[in-house]
Amino acid sequence: MATQHKHHEHSxxxxVDEAGKVLADAGEQWTTMREDVFRALADHDRPASAYDIAEEVGKRRGKRVAANSVYRILDLFVRTNLANRIESANAYLANAHPGCRHDCIFLICDDCGQAEHFDDDKLTGALREAGKAHGYSDVRPVVELRGLCSECAA
Incomplete structure (x- = not known):
């Protein structure tokens, strides 16, 4: 049985306010560009690419925004736990509970692209221990399960 975390999910x-606080607590500045990128990311209900985000932020700002600038910001968001990266899709999701550190297991629909996460400390803990047993430190499990969501399977 999966071990569940108690989260206070924000929306x-x-x-956005909570994300700014978490970033400031990490010693980083919450700039208007970072806020714009986070807002655009949080507006997505499915994983979004840096190019998707750059296009949206560019429209909001009325000028072109380079995808590499957005990539740097998204990398910062992942490091500070404001966003999660869906490795297999090179896409990102806003973390609805910023500041809460844990390993997520992502379920990704091969048809519609929807992604959701769940926690299973027993599984991710076993993966972390296996990495340590092979001589690795700071092991960060990234688990993605692909299939069809209930709506697409129906």
């Missing part, structure tokens, strides 16, 4: 302006 809307509250999520």
């Amino acid at each position: 809307g302006d509250r999520l």
Whole structure:
């Protein structure tokens, strides 16, 4: 049975405010560009690429935004736990509970692209221990399960 975490999930302006606080607590600045990137990411209900985000932020700002600038910001968000990276899709999801550190297992629909996560400390803990047993430190499990969501399977 999966070990569940208790999270306070944020949304809307509250999520953006919490993300800014977490980033500031990490010693980073919450700039208007970073806020714009986070807002654009949080507006997506499916994983978004840096190019998707750059296009949206560019439209909001009325000028072109380079995808490499967005990549750097998204990498910062992943490091500070404001976003999660879906490795297999090179896409990102806003973390609805910023500041809460844990390993996520992602379920990704091969048809519609929807992604959701769940926690299973027993599974990710075993993966972390296996990495340590092979001489690795700071092991970060990245688990992605692909299939069809219930809507697409119906």
